[in-house]
Amino acid sequence: MAEPTGGNVTQAGSSAGDFPPFRQRHLLSIADLKQHEIIDLLDRAERMVPVSRQERKTHPTLSGKTQINLFFEPSTRTQGSFEIAGKRLGALVMNMSVKSSSVSKGETLVDTATTLNAMRPDVIVVRHSAAGAVELLSQKVGCAVINAGDGAHEHPTQALLDALTIRRHKGRINGLTVAICGDIANSRVVRSNLLLLGALNVRTRVIAPRNLLPAGIEQLATEVFTDMRKGLEGADVVMMLRLQHERANGRMIPSVREYYRFYGLDADKLSHAKPDAIVMHPGPMNRGVEIDPAIADGPASVITDQVEMGVAVRMAVLDALLPAGDVR
């Protein structure tokens, strides 16, 4: 497996100087981004990696800006990652955890947006259990909005951090074969990844039991497999997805042990991928459910690198959406 190659490997040749202005107002979905904008964000993230590795981890381009992390469902790692990213850029970061929105519980999402907007933040990072909720909120506020995961729709910064991790390990993204395995139907990570990888001409495969494959997925992925060994054949990247426990009680699949037998990543199944294939997981992992602990913590795993790249990507996105000196 290739070693991470540091901060100077980029897809489209590196941009040496300052980046041109980023034209998007929000980051709601990968579907909104053009190929050059994706590469631009990856290149920006590349430049943020050393910031997190230096002794004084600051790059205060967002000094004086206010960032609100609005999480309607719990998420330790994404929320923490955005918090660190904002703080390393010098922003004032406020975390708000709100119990799942529902009319019956009083304040609506739109009410919440209106209230927060009155506090004049510069960016709101939102996680919500309903697809499209972040977009709805973005229509009601005057600041930038970043989607930190909306239902089964999208999780754009996850796809960007995955792409950055792949690029640093493989030296490129273009032309690779990436296999994504697990609960495809209910995963926002899959949608964002398929859109992003598709935009970068990656051969994408999805692997899952038939009832965890959503309708029309063949229009989004290059190939669709129900047999994991066949799906992993010759893959450069193996991306595993978390299986929600509530789906493993006979409602969607019969049991965890049956799932692990056929769709859990172990050494035998991984041996079908390329010898230098890397293994990824958006976390948190269910060891022994979707992945063998030996693989999760083994040499092919780049899972902790993904976490590191997550901070860099989020710094890059905040930096791109809130350029220094911009008055909103």
Added chain:
Amino acid sequence: MNRPLLIENARLVDPASGTDARGAVLVENGVITDLALEGPIGVPDGAEVIDAAGHVLAPGLIDMRVFTGEPGKEYRETLQSAGEAAAVGGVTSFVMMPDTSPVVDDGALVDFLLRRGKATSKVNILPAAAITKGLRGEEITEFGLLQEAGAVCLTDGRSSIQSSALLRTAMSYAANYDMPIVHHLADRGLVGDGVMNEGFFATILGLKGIPREAETIPLARDLQLAALTGVRYHAAQISTASSAELVRAAKARHANVTAGVSINNLALNENDIGRYRTFFKLATPLRSEDDRQAMIEALRNGTIDTIHSDHDPQDSEVKRQPFAEASDGAIGLETLLAAALRLVHSGEVDLLSVLRAMTIRPAQILGLPSGRIARGAPADLILFDPDYPWQVSETAIRSRSRNTSFEGARLAGKVMRTIVGGQTVYLHTYTL
């Protein structure tokens, strides 16, 4: 006693008789007393004469599926506001769904609604009664007493009866009174958490899909039970190509069945949802363009009998939500005719067929004397300019709720005058 009313110089379009010709209609005491095609008509002394200016004179529309807020949720819609919206849209009678609070499952409430409708509404309100008490799908209501009170049909509104045995009982019993059973088709298990049509578009949006089989499986069951019991059965609204095939086959076997379609499923498809536009969140969901085309074909070949608005007022509180959490439903009384005329203007269906599905067919299914331009029929009439261009604007909506799936749409065709029982209840005023 009102003055006689003569409408002349009209393009008289009456699907019941297949008429589409220039003509005149005379109305006396709320009833059509004479009509003349291409010829003179006797004019009583003192008659009010309306020059139709060549506009279409047609029977008033009969809408078989309208939800109101009253009783229980008057902030969404009252019988009065629904009546005003109906008059603007050319709907002279509508069937009011029993999904109110309280549910219309008792004869006394039917009686109340008829009185209240007469007192406050400009158009005829025809209460439908619940098939099951409280719409719970467990025990049938008093069909005979409900019919005596004035209920025009039996339906559980937006609820779908899951138990085949109970539905069989209801159908058998309804057949005693020759009451039509109007049934919404939704297999609860297959609908699950679904919020839009199942397919690639739902997958891209990350929304749970509703498979077409959630409609076709209960439809196949219902058609067999209808044949078994001999009831007059009306599939409330179908939306898929397979459903049209099932209805067509059942009709070919002489089963006593009819089917309706929502104007939404004729004029819109799932792609209209765009980026989570909740005004397009409907039950039955918007389907694919192929299904929409199948609905148009089914209307053309007579498989589908009726077109209705599925008028369902929802306040902004329940619509300004993330798509999956928003309530289903859109208003539609004011846009029903103009949206249906889209199909005429595009050459997909002729004017007589479109009007037939909103006039004489619902009248026949419900056993009403209206829905036709004939001597002795109630003078429920509309005069409309089929080409009049207008844009749907939120501020002009008469309904108490604003959740129209045609917001901002450019439409051609506007009602100029609506007449109910010989009285003009709406007159379009030109803005210059």
